[in-house]
Amino acid sequence: MNKDELEKIKFKGDVKPNWCPGCGDYGLLSATTSVLSDLGYQPNETVIISGIGCSSSFPHWTSAYGIHMIHGRALPAAYGLHMVNPSLKIIVAGGDGDGYGIGVGHFIHTARRNINIVYMVMNNQIYGLTLGQSSPSSQQGHITLTTPSGVDERPINPISLALGAGATFVARGFSGDTKHLRYLIERALNHKGFSFIDVLSPCVTFNKLNTFQWFKQRVYKLEDINFDKSNLSDAFSRSLEWGEKIPTGIFYETTIPTLDETDPVARNKIVVKEKLGLDNIDRNSIFDYFR
Amino acid sequence: MVNEISYPLISLKWGGAAGDGLQSTGLLMQKYFNSLGYSVFGIPGTQSTIRGGHVWQHLQVAITRIDHFDEELDVLFALNKQTLDVHFNNVKNNGIIITNSDIVNTDEFNIKIVEKEIHLVSLPLTTNARNIESRSLILANTIAMGVFLKLFNLPIEQYHEILKKRFAKNSKILEYNLTALQIGFNYNTEQDVSRRLGPSNGKLDNIVINGNQMIALGAAASGLKFLAQYPITPASSILTYLAMNAAKFGIIVRQAEDELAAINMIIGASFGGARAMTASSGPGISLMAEAFGYASMTETPIVVVNSMRAGPSTGIPTKMEQADLLSMISLSHGESPRAIFAPRNIEECFELTVKAFNVADKYQIPVIILSDFALSEQTKNIPEVDLNIKINRGKIWQKPSSEFPKFKRFQFTEDGISPRAFPPTPEANYILVGAEHDEESHSLSGNRCGLPNSWTIREKMIEKRFKKVKKLEEELDGPEFYGSNDADYTIICWGSTQGAVNEAVDRLNKSTKYSWNSLSFSNLFPIPIQLTKEKLQQIKYSIMFEINYTNQFEQLLYLYVDWKVNNRIKHLNGETSTPNLIIKKIFQLEEFKNE
Numbered sequence: 046m047n048k049d050e051l052e053k054i055k056f057k058g059d060v061k062p063n064w065c066p067g068c069g070d071y072g073l074l075s076a077t078t079s080v081l082s083d084l085g086y087q088p089n090e091t092v093i094i095s096g097i098g099c100s101s102s103f104p105h106w107t108s109a110y111g112i113h114m115i116h117g118r119a120l121p122a123a124y125g126l127h128m129v130n131p132s133l134k135i136i137v138a139g140g141d142g143d144g145y146g147i148g149v150g151h152f153i154h155t156a157r158r159n160i161n162i163v164y165m166v167m168n169n170q171i172y173g174l175t176l177g178q179s180s181p182s183s184q185q186g187h188i189t190l191t192t193p194s195g196v197d198e199r200p201i202n203p204i205s206l207a208l209g210a211g212a213t214f215v216a217r218g219f220s221g222d223t224k225h226l227r228y229l230i231e232r233a234l235n236h237k238g239f240s241f242i243d244v245l246s247p248c249v250t251f252n253k254l255n256t257f258q259w260f261k262q263r264v265y266k267l268e269d270i271n272f273d274k275s276n277l278s279d280a281f282s283r284s285l286e287w288g289e290k291i292p293t294g295i296f297y298e299t300t301i302p303t304l305d306e307t308d309p310v311a312r313n314k315i316v317v318k319e320k321l322g323l324d325n326i327d328r329n330s331i332f333d334y335f336r
Numbered sequence: 337m338v339n340e341i342s343y344p345l346i347s348l349k350w351g352g353a354a355g356d357g358l359q360s361t362g363l364l365m366q367k368y369f370n371s372l373g374y375s376v377f378g379i380p381g382t383q384s385t386i387r388g389g390h391v392w393q394h395l396q397v398a399i400t401r402i403d404h405f406d407e408e409l410d411v412l413f414a415l416n417k418q419t420l421d422v423h424f425n426n427v428k429n430n431g432i433i434i435t436n437s438d439i440v441n442t443d444e445f446n447i448k449i450v451e452k453e454i455h456l457v458s459l460p461l462t463t464n465a466r467n468i469e470s471r472s473l474i475l476a477n478t479i480a481m482g483v484f485l486k487l488f489n490l491p492i493e494q495y496h497e498i499l500k501k502r503f504a505k506n507s508k509i510l511e512y513n514l515t516a517l518q519i520g521f522n523y524n525t526e527q528d529v530s531r532r533l534g535p536s537n538g539k540l541d542n543i544v545i546n547g548n549q550m551i552a553l554g555a556a557a558s559g560l561k562f563l564a565q566y567p568i569t570p571a572s573s574i575l576t577y578l579a580m581n582a583a584k585f586g587i588i589v590r591q592a593e594d595e596l597a598a599i600n601m602i603i604g605a606s607f608g609g610a611r612a613m614t615a616s617s618g619p620g621i622s623l624m625a626e627a628f629g630y631a632s633m634t635e636t637p638i639v640v641v642n643s644m645r646a647g648p649s650t651g652i653p654t655k656m657e658q659a660d661l662l663s664m665i666s667l668s669h670g671e672s673p674r675a676i677f678a679p680r681n682i683e684e685c686f687e688l689t690v691k692a693f694n695v696a697d698k699y700q701i702p703v704i705i706l707s708d709f710a711l712s713e714q715t716k717n718i719p720e721v722d723l724n725i726k727i728n729r730g731k732i733w734q735k736p737s738s739e740f741p742k743f744k745r746f747q748f749t750e751d752g753i754s755p756r757a758f759p760p761t762p763e764a765n766y767i768l769v770g771a772e773h774d775e776e777s778h779s780l781s782g783n784r785c786g787l788p789n790s791w792t793i794r795e796k797m798i799e800k801r802f803k804k805v806k807k808l809e810e811e812l813d814g815p816e817f818y819g820s821n822d823a824d825y826t827i828i829c830w831g832s833t834q835g836a837v838n839e840a841v842d843r844l845n846k847s848t849k850y851s852w853n854s855l856s857f858s859n860l861f862p863i864p865i866q867l868t869k870e871k872l873q874q875i876k877y878s879i880m881f882e883i884n885y886t887n888q889f890e891q892l893l894y895l896y897v898d899w900k901v902n903n904r905i906k907h908l909n910g911e912t913s914t915p916n917l918i919i920k921k922i923f924q925l926e927e928f929k930n931e
């Protein structure tokens with residue numbers, strides 16, 4: 046391979062994914078590594094963070110730094126890392142159980158804080174790794190291991206949730222359309238603030254309802270219909286659409302200050318590059334308070 | 337002729353409703369005596385109540401150093417009737433009660449007041465406070481303070497200075513307080529004795545600080561760069577003190593959405609190379625269990641402060657207990673190495689926090705600082721601490737070296753400790769993972785699970801992680817005797833009860849025909865076996881004192897050192913232990929029934 050070719054695959058990891066053949070997650074993986082390479086990011090300056098689930102093995106298949114956290118806690122780890130070193134590019138990748146179930150609280154709070162990271166959820170509407178139980182995004186009526194008479198809870202709406210929580214970039218992709226996915230990932234990486242992409246990523250093994258075919262018949266792109274992504278109410282109304290037609294694309298994008306720009310310390314320095322301890326500080330200014 | 341009483345120590349208590357400003361007055365008072373060179377020691381008695389209820393602030397002022405408090409009172413400030421109901425019996429003969437005649441009727445105590453020759457100063461604090469400023473009842477405290485200064489012939493000017501500093505930003509409030517102080521000071525208390533505090537000989541520039549602030553300062557001096565915390569009593573003041581000083585100290589201080597988030601945030605920060613800490617108490621610590629194991633498994637250094645409160649569940653949030661020890665040793669599933677330090681006093685809150693950070697980095701383990709309500713919220717005056725401390729960040733890989741030509745995050749080494757690298761260090765990219773992993777941090781839980789090669793790595797990795805703590809044992813401090821090594825009786829304790837225990841030892845040595853000492857532990861886990869054995873062997877008869885029902889530290893000594901105590905006492909009502917209480921408990925033991 047020549048230098049250019051090597052450059053193109055520099056985010057591809059040495060370890061081969063152990064996902065089932067045909068799993069939707071491959072689509073997001075290849076789109077992500079290729080966009081990162083194309084945009085000139087460096088693996089040692091990029092950190093990919095995940096929780097637990099099939100989808101959460103994502104970082105292992107790349108050449109970047111990574112943290113494979115515990116179930117549902119990828120976002121807090123990303124937050125801590127980002128705040129101490131905002132110069133790193135951080136991408137969080139996980140599943141719907143991980144992000145909309147056990148970790149949903151962190152999803153809301155991370156969005157609200159507008160930290161400058163990208164969060165991508167491989168939403169297969171099922172628990173893959175634990176072999177097929179229902180998920181918070183499972184479709185009503187879906188018969189799964191844990192819902193023998195069909196899911197009787199309403200599914201979470203990740204797009205409305207993200208909008209309501211204050212995410213500043215909200216999009217949906219489909220892993221059957223990697224070209225469009227690449228577009229969304231590029232836009233998310235370029236967005237300053239919390240960028241969220243719900244990725245429809247079929248589980249070919251355990252979800253026989255929401256299949257590639259099922260989605261292909263339904264998805265359309267907001268980019269194709271003259272949709273104004275700067276309008277929050279439009280974004281909310283559009284987020285409610287699900288059924289015969291499923292919108293993909295960017296629902297909403299806005300720019301406001303990010304947390305590393307407002308935090309009284311992070312806005313002035315990258316703390317991991319600072320000297321340790323209090324030697325440089327006037328002792329009196331510390332101890333006078335105690336007298 | 338007026339009699340004169342000279343006090344080597346004054347034990348006093350303010351009691352009132354929450355919101356009456358007792359704690360802030362208590363602190364000002366401590367700063368006042370500190371500025372005069374006396375030793376001060378303060379313990380708050382709080383409830384989970386914001387307004388109303390009954391709270392108090394206990395204070396000891398002494399001409400020599402103190403590390404304990406006594407229930408018996410020289411002075412009681414009763415801002416409400418309940419204070420008298422609860423604390424009247426603790427007032428010594430000849431003691432003083434200063435009370436608010438507007439709301440406290442002392443009639444039912446009159447006979448006892450006469451019997452005990454208590455000097456009662458009853459004045460309309462509320463009316464006086466209202467006359468100065470209609471809304472601020474908190475001024476009642478300052479008026480009472482004025483009375484107190486006069487009663488003990490203490491210099492009022494010095495208190496002006498304290499008030500001026502406290503209210504430097506608000507001249508109106510300062511003025512109110514100065515007026516209030518003068519009203520109290522001018523009040524004619526008609527004493528027939530003249531009371532004085534003995535001469536002070538301490539330093540005039542000590543600092544008045546509490547346990548949590550010392551932990552926070554220790555962390556800052558150690559190079560803490562990231563604190564994430566969720567508020568909880570009695571750990572909150574670590575968060576608030578550091579939040580107040582974040583910009584000055586260069587520490588990112590963030591309030592997390594919960595403790596699950598807090599501990600996972602600091603793991604992320606530590607992965608990035610920052611020294612990182614969180615603090616909480618029982619309920620929050622329980623939530624952290626899973627991530628704590630992750631930190632141990634991934635050899636990610638973090639420091640977790642557990643300021644223990646009485647459990648289980650919500651327990652008694654504002655009272656102390658030492659009942660989390662065993663759960664800290666086994667916090668999280670599986671077997672995950674960690675270290676636990678329990679400071680025995682305010683000074684050690686600083687020293688052991690510094691040690692915690694160095695141990696965490698050097699051995700790449702999570703470290704717990706085990707404080708408790710009584711220590712975290714206790715205030716004392718001490719000399720300024722030396723902020724210039726030794727920082728050891730352990731093995732950090734920056735580029736290929738002869739020892740580590742190629743970076744492998746979990747490389748097997750002699751001492752079990754591998755190199756650590758932070759992004760964006762080139763050539764060191766790796767994925768941190770909580771699954772069992774090989775030297776390069778590749779997961780063994782997927783396609784390699786169950787293959788013979790993985791069996792070997794699994795066993796070697798367990799060995800590696802525990803090798804580190806074996807090595808750590810070498811730099812741990814063993815227990816310390818207080819008093820002569822060959823005493824007849826030894827009281828064993830750990831953590832914050834040391835001050836009261838040592839004072840009990842002194843009193844027992846004076847009041848009994850036996851000799852007494854204490855043996856106190858601060859480096860709790862892993863237990864420094866050799867050093868512990870050496871000390872335990874010298875004991876003739878041991879009495880364990882710990883604040884839990886299930887003899888947790890005793891269990892540890894038995895398990896790790898194969899050693900049994902002779903006897904034990906405990907105190908489980910939640911209140912901070914006093915020397916006299918310890919003595920009383922000892923004399924209730926069968927062995928001492930006839931003493």
Ligand SMILES: Cc1ncc(C[n+]2csc(CCOP(=O)(O)OP(=O)(O)O)c2C)c(N)n1
Nearest residue numbers: 097098099100116140141142143172173174
């Ligand atoms: C605290 C905790 N509870 C439960 C599990 C078991 N578990 C592992 S993955 C998973 C669900 C995964 O579903 P999802 O996040 O949608 O990922 P997928 O496998 O479908 O990609 C569960 C429940 C766990 N690892 N940790």
Ligand code: SF4
Nearest residue numbers: 065068099173248249
């Ligand atoms: S079980 Fe489903 S989600 Fe998991 S790898 Fe297979 S196809 Fe993908």
